Amino acid sequence: MIKVVAIVGPTAVGKSALGLKLAKKFDGEIISGDSMQIYRRLDIGTAKDSQQELLEVPHHLVNICDADQRYTVKDFQSKARQVITELNSKKKLPLVVGGTGFYLSSLINNLNLGGKSTSDKTIRDELIKLEQAGNLKELQNILKKEDPLAFQKIDIENSRRLIRAIEVIRTTGKSIAEQNNGMKWADFYLIGLTDERSKLYDRINKRVDKMVSLGLLDEARYVYDHQDIFPQAKNGIGYKELFPYFDGQADLDECLSEVKKNSRHFAKRQFTYFRNQMDVDWYNISDDKNYQEMIEKNIIEFIGGHND
Structure with a gap:
């Protein structure tokens, strides 16, 4: 059966960094499990890997749509399955990385x-x-x-x-x-990253600050100017909270505080979803000091081979 590794967990916990490391070690390629990273020109607010990282390891389902195109969970499921099947035929390890719970559930549980x-x-x-x-x-x-x-x-x-x-x-x-059609089409090993709440929330706040320094306001303005034709992007965290600032109804600090607050709430919902809805092997990145070594060992056991 096809073997697939998925890395899940709350926003800003380090899923992308781990995915890059594992892809390099196990000759794998990354499939984005994020509902917003599909859109071109929306790079900062969606926390895409950098251009260099996108070149270092092949990425799939990233930058495949314009923001005025409708993209559904069924589209994701179909395209992800196609990519996974192709990677399996090339003896590449598919690594699904992302935090959009229902997208991942549709793929893992083979939802009809x-x-x-x-x-x-x-x-x-x-x-x-x-x-x-x-x-x-x-x-x-x-x-x-x-x-x-x-x-x-x-x-x-x-x-x-x-x-x-x-x-x-x-x-x-x-x-x-x-x-659910009841038929298992692939064998998934689900790696879940988590952290102490205070540390995760601090990481989220710092990431929003970094996004601002990278040009989040310009990107959010682009979404704001096209909100009538960007049905999904206009509701994205990191964009919608800045609309009152562009409308002159709130100051910037207030809006950025909303971005951080909504990102923290989203992280909590993500953790709850994955914990309750999926069979995840959880690793606390603060408590488990050797968590990456443990993950690599478990992947080797999962794929039934050895890695030098």
Whole structure:
């Protein structure tokens, strides 16, 4: 069976750095499991690897769309499976790295995300009108009432996923969280990185400051200027919080504080999702001093070979 390593965990914990190291050691290639890194020109706010790092190790599902293009979890699932299959045929180790929980769940658990039978244009158009009117809370309330299971499992801050989940429950009567065809197509080893909360939150705050120094404001302004045609990017953490600053309704420090706060809250949700929804081998990067050596040893055992 195809062997795949996935690195999951909260934002800013060090997933990308570990992925690069493991890819070099095990002759692997990286598949981004992040819902925002697919977009071209959105580099800083999405915490993409640097251009040098992208050249050092082949990356997949990074910079594959313009921000005005719609990209769904089904698109990710299909493309990621294709890349993993191709890498396996080349005897390369696929390393899925990212923190978008439902994307990774769709891939790992082989979720059946539906085709024509789970799609209804009338329902979707009605829900999209709510999204365009900025009624995220109403979409959340609809899903919570009609599909409480999906409400607990998907990213309820993502309006497109809310719309998709509501559409599925209304057209099939079944929760999108249960859309699993029951067939295991690959063997996954899930590595989870975590850290003491205070240290993780400090790292998040410092990363936001670094993003600002790298040009986050210019990038956020680009999203702000195109928010009418950037349906997913406009809701990205690191962008949406700066809109009041561009509108002249809040000062910069206040908006950056919101970026940090929302990033911390997102990290907490990520950890909770992966801990509750997936079988993850967790490593605390502060408590486990030799965690990287332990991970490498476990990967060797997982792939059933040796690495010099």
